Amino acid sequence: MAAKTLTIDGKQITAEEGETILQAATEAGIKIPTLCHLEGVYDIGACRLCLVEVTGTPKLLPACTLKVAEGMEVSTDTERLRKYRRMTLELLFAERNHVCAVCVANGHCELQTLAYSQGLDHVRYEYTFPKWSVDNTHRLFGMDHNRCILCTRCVRSCWHIEGAGTKNVSGRGGKSRIITDLNQPWGDSESCTECGKCVMSCPTGALFKKGSTVGESVRDRDKLEFIVNAREKKQWNA
Amino acid sequence: MSSNSTPVETPPAKNGTQAGHASGDKRFKILEVHMKKHQFRHDALIEVLHKAQELFGYLEDDLLLFISHKLKLPPSRVYGVATFYHFFTLKPQGQHTCVVCMGTACYVKGADQVVEAVQNELKIKAGETTADNKVSLLTARCIGACGIAPAVVYDGTVTPRQTPASTLEKINQWVKS
Numbered sequence: 388m389a390a391k392t393l394t395i396d397g398k399q400i401t402a403e404e405g406e407t408i409l410q411a412a413t414e415a416g417i418k419i420p421t422l423c424h425l426e427g428v429y430d431i432g433a434c435r436l437c438l439v440e441v442t443g444t445p446k447l448l449p450a451c452t453l454k455v456a457e458g459m460e461v462s463t464d465t466e467r468l469r470k471y472r473r474m475t476l477e478l479l480f481a482e483r484n485h486v487c488a489v490c491v492a493n494g495h496c497e498l499q500t501l502a503y504s505q506g507l508d509h510v511r512y513e514y515t516f517p518k519w520s521v522d523n524t525h526r527l528f529g530m531d532h533n534r535c536i537l538c539t540r541c542v543r544s545c546w547h548i549e550g551a552g553t554k555n556v557s558g559r560g561g562k563s564r565i566i567t568d569l570n571q572p573w574g575d576s577e578s579c580t581e582c583g584k585c586v587m588s589c590p591t592g593a594l595f596k597k598g599s600t601v602g603e604s605v606r607d608r609d610k611l612e613f614i615v616n617a618r619e620k621k622q623w624n625a
Numbered sequence: 626m627s628s629n630s631t632p633v634e635t636p637p638a639k640n641g642t643q644a645g646h647a648s649g650d651k652r653f654k655i656l657e658v659h660m661k662k663h664q665f666r667h668d669a670l671i672e673v674l675h676k677a678q679e680l681f682g683y684l685e686d687d688l689l690l691f692i693s694h695k696l697k698l699p700p701s702r703v704y705g706v707a708t709f710y711h712f713f714t715l716k717p718q719g720q721h722t723c724v725v726c727m728g729t730a731c732y733v734k735g736a737d738q739v740v741e742a743v744q745n746e747l748k749i750k751a752g753e754t755t756a757d758n759k760v761s762l763l764t765a766r767c768i769g770a771c772g773i774a775p776a777v778v779y780d781g782t783v784t785p786r787q788t789p790a791s792t793l794e795k796i797n798q799w800v801k802s
């Protein structure tokens with residue numbers, strides 16, 4: 388495969404054709420913030436946190452879906468990008484009810500970690516305080532829609548890693564929500580294999596193992612990667 | 626009333642072949658033929674949902690499940706697509722549903738007058754539900770029963786040769802109950 392030479396934040400790197408900017412940057416040790424990206428499932432470029440600037444292109448582009456090209460000049464950490472990232476995060480916080488102090492994922496939440504790392508100390512937008520429900524019907528797991536950021540990582544891992552297709556998104560815009568089967572209580576789902584991959588994928592405290600209390604929900608992301616490597620590459624490196 | 630408002634009898638499935646759906650409702654069979662035309666392809670989902678809505682007036686869970694089984698797609702996917710587009714109507718609010726076929730055959734036999742009569746009686750438009758949540762009025766486009774036009778589906782039962790009078794009678798039973 389043809390190699391491409393490009394620069395990311397002034398650093399000259401080579402990447403293989405077909406790779407994304409996110410992959411190339413990660414290999415070069417440059418960290419780009421992400422939220423909807425999850426190793427092992429395809430990217431959809433939904434959260435816009437990984438936006439980067441490309442010289443000669445006025446639009447900001449998501450690094451997780453942008454493919455490398457010869458001679459590309461990419462910046463990942465400009466003032467303009469930091470401004471947009473903070474805005475995106477603020478909107479996520481304002482859209483649902485993220486009360487970290489009582490969340491199972493407190494301290495292990497990707498949204499929270501990102502907010503800290505981007506220096507977010509207050510939200511300028513009005514909180515919407517929507518009334519979302521909690522689905523506690525499943526034997527092992529629960530879902531709190533108040534903490535869902537609609538990244539669809541659970542949907543993609545349920546469908547493409549586990550293969551069950553139990554979860555999907557219903558509706559659109561502000562009414563979008565994660566559903567189970569035909570919008571049934573999770574506990575009634577016939578397709579759910581109870582594998583827990585959706586819970587492992589969730590960046591926030593929206594999906595949790597039953598019985599976890601504040602701050603207890605540590606994500607087992609390595610397990611997901613292990614499964615993906617085993618299934619796709621036939622490599623069992625636990 | 627006369628035989629006018631007796632529900633259409635479901636013919637027993639011939640020589641053991643299961644026709645479409647367990648309920649025997651012919652519309653499922655028509656829908657299945659349509660899916661077959663698309664070779665039950667996953668990417669025909671939207672097209673199939675359109676057809677289903679034409680046939681049934683709205684997309685009930687049972688119908689979505691039927692589609693998901695036939696196309697071999699996760700129910701969550703079918704539900705997701707059906708709720709993404711404003712064009713599709715999911716199960717309406719009302720306790721009872723009245724679906725008037727507005728396909729060509731039914732239309733020329735006066736289905737429009739039936740719709741108008743119901744609209745005036747209930748003070749709602751097609752696609753709406755009465756304030757007390759008793760009745761939802763919907764329309765469909767050819768439900769595959771042209772021979773008995775104009776056809777109206779009351780709570781899932783296809784009923785032949787309806788008139789404004791016979792429809793209002795049925796609806797008023799619901800309203801009073």
Ligand code: SF4
Nearest residue numbers: 545579580582583585
């Ligand atoms: S537990 Fe597994 S099968 Fe069930 S919804 Fe989660 S990912 Fe899908």
Ligand code: SF4
Nearest residue numbers: 535536538539541589
């Ligand atoms: S439940 Fe979690 S993984 Fe699923 S969309 Fe919401 S935040 Fe993302």
Ligand code: FES
Nearest residue numbers: 423432434435451
């Ligand atoms: S990680 Fe790239 S858009 Fe979400």
Ligand code: FES
Nearest residue numbers: 726728731770771
């Ligand atoms: S037009 Fe009404 S059934 Fe065909």
